[in-house]
Amino acid sequence: xxxxxxxxxxxxxxxxxxxxxxxxxxxxxxxxxxxxxxxxxxxxxxxxxxxxxxxxxxxxxxxxxxxxxxxxxxxxxxxxxxxxxxxxxxxxxxxxxxxxxxxxxxxxxxxxxxxxxxxxxxxxxxxxxxxxxxxxxxxxxxxxxxxxxxxxxxxxxxxxxxxxxxxxxxxxxxxxxxxxxxxxxxxxxxxxxxxxxxxxxxxxxxxxxxxxxxxxxxxxxxxxxxxxxxxxxxxxxxxxxxxxxxxxxxxxxxxxxxxxxxxxxxxxxxxxxxxxxxxxxxxxxxxxxxxxxxxxxxxxxxxxxxxxxxxxxxxxxxxxxxxxxxxxxxxxxxxxxxxxxxxxxxxxxxxxxxxxxxxxxxxxxxxxxxxxxxxxxxxxxxxx
Amino acid sequence: xxxxxxxxxxxxxxxxxxxxxxxxxxxxxxxxxxxxxxxxxxxxxxxxxxxxxxxxxxxxxxxxxxxxxxxxxxxxxxxxxxxxxxxxxxxxxxxxxxxxxxxxxxxxxxxxxxxxxxxxxxxxxxxxxxxxxxxxxxxxxxxxxxxxxxxxxxxxxxxxxxxxxxxxxxxxxxxxxxxxxxxxxxxxxxxxxxxxxxxxxxxxxxxxxxxxxxxxxxxxxxxxxxxxxxxxxxxxxxxxxxxxxxxxxxxxxxxxxxxxxxxxxxxxxxxxxxxxxxxxxxxxxxxxxxxxxxxxxxxxxxxxxxxxxxxxxxxxxxxxxxxxxxxxxxxxxxxxxxxxxxxxxxxxxxxxxxxxxxxxxxxxxxxxxxxxxxxxxxxxxxxxxxxxxxxxxxxxxxxxx
Numbered sequence: 188x189x190x191x192x193x194x195x196x197x198x199x200x201x202x203x204x205x206x207x208x209x210x211x212x213x214x215x216x217x218x219x220x221x222x223x224x225x226x227x228x229x230x231x232x233x234x235x236x237x238x239x240x241x242x243x244x245x246x247x248x249x250x251x252x253x254x255x256x257x258x259x260x261x262x263x264x265x266x267x268x269x270x271x272x273x274x275x276x277x278x279x280x281x282x283x284x285x286x287x288x289x290x291x292x293x294x295x296x297x298x299x300x301x302x303x304x305x306x307x308x309x310x311x312x313x314x315x316x317x318x319x320x321x322x323x324x325x326x327x328x329x330x331x332x333x334x335x336x337x338x339x340x341x342x343x344x345x346x347x348x349x350x351x352x353x354x355x356x357x358x359x360x361x362x363x364x365x366x367x368x369x370x371x372x373x374x375x376x377x378x379x380x381x382x383x384x385x386x387x388x389x390x391x392x393x394x395x396x397x398x399x400x401x402x403x404x405x406x407x408x409x410x411x412x413x414x415x416x417x418x419x420x421x422x423x424x425x426x427x428x429x430x431x432x433x434x435x436x437x438x439x440x441x442x443x444x445x446x447x448x449x450x451x452x453x454x455x456x457x458x459x460x461x462x463x464x465x466x467x468x469x470x471x472x473x474x475x476x477x478x479x480x481x482x483x484x485x486x487x488x489x490x491x492x493x494x495x496x497x498x499x500x501x502x503x504x505x506x507x508x509x510x511x512x513x514x515x516x517x518x519x520x521x522x523x524x525x526x527x528x529x530x531x532x533x534x535x536x537x538x539x540x541x542x543x544x545x546x547x548x549x550x551x552x553x554x555x556x557x558x559x560x561x562x563x564x565x566x567x568x569x570x571x
Numbered sequence: 572x573x574x575x576x577x578x579x580x581x582x583x584x585x586x587x588x589x590x591x592x593x594x595x596x597x598x599x600x601x602x603x604x605x606x607x608x609x610x611x612x613x614x615x616x617x618x619x620x621x622x623x624x625x626x627x628x629x630x631x632x633x634x635x636x637x638x639x640x641x642x643x644x645x646x647x648x649x650x651x652x653x654x655x656x657x658x659x660x661x662x663x664x665x666x667x668x669x670x671x672x673x674x675x676x677x678x679x680x681x682x683x684x685x686x687x688x689x690x691x692x693x694x695x696x697x698x699x700x701x702x703x704x705x706x707x708x709x710x711x712x713x714x715x716x717x718x719x720x721x722x723x724x725x726x727x728x729x730x731x732x733x734x735x736x737x738x739x740x741x742x743x744x745x746x747x748x749x750x751x752x753x754x755x756x757x758x759x760x761x762x763x764x765x766x767x768x769x770x771x772x773x774x775x776x777x778x779x780x781x782x783x784x785x786x787x788x789x790x791x792x793x794x795x796x797x798x799x800x801x802x803x804x805x806x807x808x809x810x811x812x813x814x815x816x817x818x819x820x821x822x823x824x825x826x827x828x829x830x831x832x833x834x835x836x837x838x839x840x841x842x843x844x845x846x847x848x849x850x851x852x853x854x855x856x857x858x859x860x861x862x863x864x865x866x867x868x869x870x871x872x873x874x875x876x877x878x879x880x881x882x883x884x885x886x887x888x889x890x891x892x893x894x895x896x897x898x899x900x901x902x903x904x905x906x907x908x909x910x911x912x913x914x915x916x917x918x919x920x921x922x923x924x925x926x927x928x929x930x931x932x933x934x935x936x937x938x939x940x941x942x943x944x945x946x947x948x949x950x951x952x953x954x955x956x957x958x959x960x961x962x963x964x965x966x967x968x969x970x971x972x
Contacts, residue, residue, distance in 0.1 A: 193635070195709025200758060200949040202635060202708050242628045243590070246636060257709035257951055259638075292644055293617065297610040304611070440665040 190271055192262045194220060194229070197255030205229060207260065209274045218249075218260070218275075232260070238285075239278040247271050249278075307441065315434040315441075324377035324397075327433050331397025334432075338395070346387040351404060351556035359384075359555050362548035363420070367400075370421050370486040376428045382420060384555045390504060394423040396432035404556035410500060413544040416552065417490070418483060418497030425482030431475040476526070484533035491540035498530040585943030589935040591629030593924040599625050600923060604916035616646040622923070623701075630935055632707060633943050640955075641704035649700075660685075687729070691722035695751075702755065703955050713953040716754030724750060741768040741775045748832050757838055758949035766835030774827040778820045785816050822856060823849045829934065841946050844939040851933055859925040866921060870914050877906070 189206035196203070206226075208219040214235040222229055232251050240248040240259075247268040249260040262271040272278065339348040352360055367380035378398030390406040400423040402416075410416050426432060483494040544552065603618030620643040627639035660682070667678035699714040706712075728743035745768045755762040789809040796802040826849040833845035940946075 197709040198951055199947070200708040200710040201947040240638065240640075241624045242636070242638075245590075246628070248636075248638065255709075255951065256954075257706050257711055259706075259709050261635075289617070289643070292647075293610060293613060296613045296647060300611050300613060440661075 189221060190262065190267060190274075191223070192220075192260050192267075192271070195257060195259040195261070197257035197259070203229075205260075207262075207271070212274075213277060220260070234275065234277060237275070237278070239275075239282055244268070315437040318437055319430045319433050322433060327430065328378065328397035330436075331395045331399050331432070334395050335399060342387060342389070345389050345405075346385075348383075348385045348387065348401060351384045351386050357551070358548060359551040362544055362552065366417060366420060366490065366543055367424060369490050370424045371428055372489070374428045378427055380424055380427055382423075384552070386556050392419050392423055394426035394432060396430070396436065398427050400424060400427060407553065407556060409504065410553075411503075412496060413542060413549040413552075414493045414496035415500040416549070417492035417543040418494050419500065421483035421486045421490075421492070421494060422479045422497055424486070425479030426475065428482060429475065429478050431472075431479065434475070435472065477529070480526070480530055480533060484530075484535060487533075487535050487537055489540070490543050491537055492543040493534050495527075495530045495534045498527045502527065583942055583944065585633035585940040587630065587632045587935045587938040587940070589630050589932045591625060591928065591932070593928060595629075596622070596625055596924050596928050597920060600920045601916075604920070607916075608912060613647070616650065617643040619643075619646060626928075626931060627705065630931075632938075633940065635708050638706040639701075639704055640706060641700065645700075688722055688726045691725035692718045695721040698751070703953065707757070708947075710758040710949055710951050711953060713756035713758075714754055715756065716750065721747075721750055737779065738776075741771045744768075744828065744832070745770065748835075752836050756953065757946065759952040760839045760946065760949040763837040764832075764835055765837060766832050770831045770835055771824075771828055774824060778824055782817060782820055785813055789813055818856075819853070822852045825849075826852050830937075833934070833938075839945050839949070841940050841942040841944075844941060845934060846937045847933050852930075855926065855929045855933075858929075859921070862921055862925060863918070866914075866917050870910065870917070874907075874910060 189208045192205055192207050194203045194205040204223050206221040206223050208221060210217045210219055212234075214233075216234040218232045218234065218237065220229040220231060221227065232249075232254070236252045236254075238250045238252055240250050242248045245263070245265050245268060247262040249262075251258040251260070262268045335348065342348065354360065355364075363382050363384070364380075367382050371378075371380050376398075380398050380400065382400045382402065384402045384404065384407060387403040388405045389403055390409055392400070392402045392406055394400040400420070402419065402423075406419070407416075410419070480494065480497075483497065487494050599621050600618065603614060603621060606614040607618060620639075620641060623639045623641065627637040630637045663678075664682065667675045667682070695714075695716070695718040699718070702712040702714045704711075725743075725747055728739070728746060732739045732743050745766055748766060749764040752762045752764040789806070789812075792809065793802050793806045796805045826847045830845050830847050833843055836843040
């Protein structure tokens with residue numbers, strides 16, 4: 188019994204009506220195409236060379252694998268299509284096989300992407316460490332100069348990066364540079380540390396690529412001892428020596444690319460891309476923090492201060508009821524019990540060394556930004 | 572009517588039909604979104620392929636359905652190739668981000684111009700990819716022409732359109748349609764385009780004038796308001812009717828341009844006739860706006876319900892710092908991420924089922940082909956090209972359907 192179908196020969200766009208006779212079943216069977224008027228054979232397809240194409244339920248569309256690219260046999264109408272499907276049971280097998288193949292490609296691609304992500308998450312901290320050594324120091328310094336401008340612009344509302352005491356020969360500035368140079372001594376860093384106390388109400392401190400470090404007057408106000416001040420500075424100088432700023436720029440660029448790949452948005456403008464990169468990089472920055480802490484501890488072998496005072500400062504800020512004030516420093520320097528303990532364990536026995544800052548120097552530092560806005564002194568010693 | 576007369580005319584005009592519907596397409600899209608999540612995004616190439624198969628296979632011209640023969644693997648490979656192409660561009664973006672703000676701004680601007688130029692190239696290539704993977708009656712469509720040339724023509728026209736404050740737009744549009752269709756093939760049958768700027772001049776310049784008059788009148792009213800505070804409030808109030816007028820103008824022009832330009836397309840001796848009503852488009856967009864607000868409202872309610880306590884500290888600050896999302900804890904971040912992705916999926920599905928499908932259906936159902944018999948003598952010609960494709964268009968997000 189023959190079934191009516193439409194035949195496209197893949198050569199001319201003239202559809203032909205044919206009757207299909209199914210001879211045999213399985214892979215040895217044939218579909219014979221007959222002219223409906225004369226009953227003459229127009230051709231025959233081996234069932235093993237026949238493939239069903241994706242389409243609607245109302246149509247069964249067959250392709251001839253050894254035939255022309257567009258050669259098709261189309262069974263139109265739900266009943267006719269179902270009838271033909273019933274007579275060609277191997278089609279669904281082949282479709283399943285094809286689906287299995289697609290699944291394998293998909294699984295392979297997903298696996299490849301997942302491994303790229305894993306390699307990235309664990310490899311980038313190591314890799315950016317290596318890449319950073321390839322970047323010449325003066326290039327990093329130039330980059331730092333550009334970043335300063337961007338940061339100043341971003342922080343303009345809270346006061347920008349206006350230097351409190353512009354005289355490099357002042358007691359406070361000299362004490363700070365002496366400390367900075369002593370801290371990086373013997374590390375072989377190509378950068379000259381350049382620490383500035385700037386007038387900005389945010390309680391924060393950070394280091395930039397190329398040796399610059401900034402201590403905000405907002406943080407200085409709540410810094411209660413020279414140990415805390417030295418602890419923060421040494422920590423930031425640790426970032427400078429380890430070139431963490433540069434590393435984080437490299438890893439941010441890398442994670443932006445990765446997230447862009449996952450989301451298909453290579454230009455990386457979307458919010459999701461930004462959040463994704465931030466999450467990846469926050470994991471990376473925890474390692475940097477540990478390294479900077481260790482650096483502060485090694486500096487304390489030579490200079491008289493307690494690195495753990497930094498943790499005390501952080502802990503005090505996090506107890507502060509003003510949430511937004513605490514966020515600035517904490518978000519860049521996440522503190523947890525584990526880290527606090529680690530910092531305390533790092534404290535060397537350096538009681539014999541002279542203190543990092545003398546009483547006079549510390550008073551001068553505290554007063555650096557006081558000319559317009561007197562600092563709120565809580566526990567600082569009374570001044571003469 | 573005389574029977575013989577109808578018989579003489581009727582067989583000459585072929586129609587097109589679309590048997591797909593919103594729920595059917597949604598059934599293709601939704602599992603796709605889930606799999607996209609599971610496969611870290613890779614499944615999107617399969618989803619696009621499934622979507623196209625749905626559109627193509629439910630569209631029949633003169634009783635014979637279209638067939639999409641492209642595969643997801645081709646799209647995946649195309650994307651990987653585009654990625655290689657994009658790497659230098661990405662490095663450039665990265666370099667710019669490290670420069671001083673002023674310098675970076677010029678850099679970004681230059682990059683944006685370059686990307687606009689590239690979008691023309693990508694959309695033409697993507698069109699070739701889709702055409703050479705479209706079969707009708709066993710014959711493959713095709714596209715000749717040069718994608719770089721197309722991108723250049725589009726770019727230069729854009730400059731002229733900007734210089735003339737939009738007045739040159741009908742010229743640009745006609746020129747690009749002409750280039751596209753004169754390089755479109757059905758087998759060995761070349762398409763043609765009989766339209767010109769005059770085809771759309773009347774609706775375009777009338778609508779342009781209406782918009783200019785509205786904006787001018789509003790500007791005059793605001794100028795007369797006197798004190799600056801009142802002027803600002805007045806201007807804000809007037810911007811609402813202006814936006815409505817602009818929206819209506821946009822929809823009207825979209826319907827006119829599509830109808831008239833598509834009706835200027837020929838293939839051999841046969842000729843397309845398409846008519847889309849602006850009214851139908853307006854209803855479609857209003858329906859979309861309604862569903863869009865419902866979906867958005869639902870999501871806002873969900874976020875408020877589950878996350879109000881957790882999100883507060885984030886918004887307590889004056890500036891929202893995205894890096895602080897990390898402080899919320901992994902479970903909450905994952906929850907927020909999932910909600911965000913679900914929202915993206917919902918918006919995507921909504922736009923596709925209401926606007927994508929609605930527009931496609933409108934065009935297909937209003938299509939008439941005069942002298943369709945002539946197409947039956949078209950012979951097969953050409954092959955799949957480009958072999959792996961659309962990557963650039965995918966990456967630049969310029970592909971349609």
